[in-house]
Amino acid sequence: MRGLLSLWEDPEQGAPLRALIAGVAHDDAFAVLVKExxxxxxxxxxADRIGGADARQRAGAFCAQLAGLIVTRYLLRLEPIASMAPDELVRLCTPPPRLTLR
Incomplete structure (x- = not known):
């Protein structure tokens, strides 16, 4: 998640990504290419990394959550998400580290 936020926060890389996502709403053929x-x-x-019987569904659900975060933060600029520090978003949107018992 940190990598994703870093990419979208970067002025040089984030601007084309925002234009890409905005373009999907206006061009069906382009939307198909982005979807693929x-x-x-x-x-x-x-899904390959997760493995298991429902890996593709779980991967799709996770990507849907990321897409919602991207739209909320970078396109709609909905508060409080738009102004949160990336570290705060990571804390709120990712599971806490697991404790290991010895």
Whole structure:
């Protein structure tokens, strides 16, 4: 999640990403291309890493949550999400580290 936020926060890399997502809403053919890329590069790779019978569904659900965060923060600029520090978003949106008992 930190990597994702870092990428979108970067002025040089974030601007084209915001334009990409905004363009999806206006062009159906472009939306299909972006959907296929996300399915292949994000959902597919994450599902492979997760493994298990429902890996693709879990990966898709996680990517949907990230997409909601991206739209909320970078396109709609909905508060308080838009002005939160990345570390605060990571704390709120990721599970706490697991304790290991010895």
């Amino acid at each position: 890329m996300i399915e292949r590069e994000m959902v597919g790779k994450l």
